[in-house]
Amino acid sequence: MSTTSVTWWGHSTIWLADSGVTLLTDPVLTDRLAHLRRMAGPPPRLPGAPDAVLLSHLHADHFHVPSLRALPGEPLLIVPRGAAAFTARALGAAVADRCVELAPGDEVTVGAVRVRAVAARHDGGRGPWSRERAVAIGFVVEGTSRTWYAGDTGLFEQMHELGPLDLALIPVGGWGPTLGSDGHLNTTDAAEALRRVKASWAVPVHYGTFWPIGMSRLRQHLFAEPGPRFAEQAARTSPHTRVRVLSHGETLTVGSAA
8 A cells, every 4th residue: 555645734834745755845934924923833843854845936925935944955946937046046056956947737757756837826926026926836746646736826727637636735715814815715716626626635725824913813714714614615516525624733644556
């Protein structure tokens, strides 16, 4: 029996182990991120150096420079097309030399797994104050399992082409009560995304971790409830999918025939 395991460390930081390869997604390893504070769960406790880091887009809560500097080892950085120049300026030439840029449809092999960039409907720039631009992407990792890590995205028609999947890591909600729906998935849209990709397992991510400082009591249901609400809606729209709502630091292991 071969297995794939995912450990959710809050927000979009996920440790994915498949076929002897370890991947880390969009790491944020700190308690504080600009005006946001970690309101649930401990900072990630990585079990070691990942083989590769998957970076979905340049927004600071996904491409977090201090966390990338703190990573152990010398992992490959798999970044969106156009992000290598920013990586070199932010992290130095030596780290940039470990970058592989992917656009949707491109792929790279890491050990025994194949990592393919897929489309995402999300702004890929660093932010409104920055001229740094790159395409936003998601990833499909193919090893023992076919796993989709969506990064940040709204609904898009090509989602139908991603499935069938063994595991979908779907962003639901976000880091503040005013976070817009454009380029993000609320619980209803996330359930629709799951219906489109036809995954055997699904884990909601992106919610319930960071919240604006001074707003901890404002619209708390938007902080804690997206994951469980997504699970409830997915049970109606994708009854053949098993949804697991993970706690921070909890691991799901998915098995398949060797």
